Amino acid sequence: MARIDKHVALLGNELSRAPLDHGSVLANETEASRDILSWKGSRMITGRRIATLALAAACAAVPLTTVSAAEAHAGTVNVSGFGPTKCTDIGNGKVCATGISGSPDGYDAAYEKWGGSTVTARFQLICINGFSKWDNGTFTISAGQRKSFVFSVGDQGSCKVLLHSGGSAFSSPYVVIP
Template structure:
């Protein structure tokens, strides 16, 4: 059984050219109405996945990050966070290569769930 080790490490979306040279795969984002939810695979040791949420409008929300993988494994962050307009929050899941995975953002106050596109580790 693989133990999930999650690290609270800053992650920000990178351009594809810069990302490839730094061990990050292409950053994939989706517009969730009040901001962008993004994910990228991270190679190296330890390998994993970076997720971020850039809130561009709306009121302050309390949310959580999760990582959902196509291999039926899922991981959670270290707890809820509060985010306001103009802020970006991020998290790195240091869980090794799990194949294709996507970021999941759970808005605790509204019980809304949002997903990024799937990404893989380069």
């Protein structure tokens, strides 16, 4: 820690002796480093100069910063996470379900159709705890299309998606919210 403090103090001394140049804008961190290390006399840096150097340092550091999804979710309410998507092949396509954590929690229902004629269908969410909810109405889907609906219902535990079409119902496997 003392070593870091020493470097910060040395950098502060260099900054206080850096030349005052209002006409240039720092283009990259190399120019900023060169500008800090080349000094003349003992001129004071103005607030604008310090702000420019701070902005250049921040811009240079941003691409190097990485945050895992778990770290981001720990401090932010609006970050969404997706559990594994689980699907059932129904012959001419697949019906899938995914648990979504975020604001609010919910479940994604999807139908990807790769064959057969155009059909009218509807999604229903069925949960082990007895909760059930329908989507907002029927939709038509043709081969080569994918349709989905998000049930923003909070965490209902283990749930599956039913695809109702032509008097039949096709079920996805159960999923949970991560």
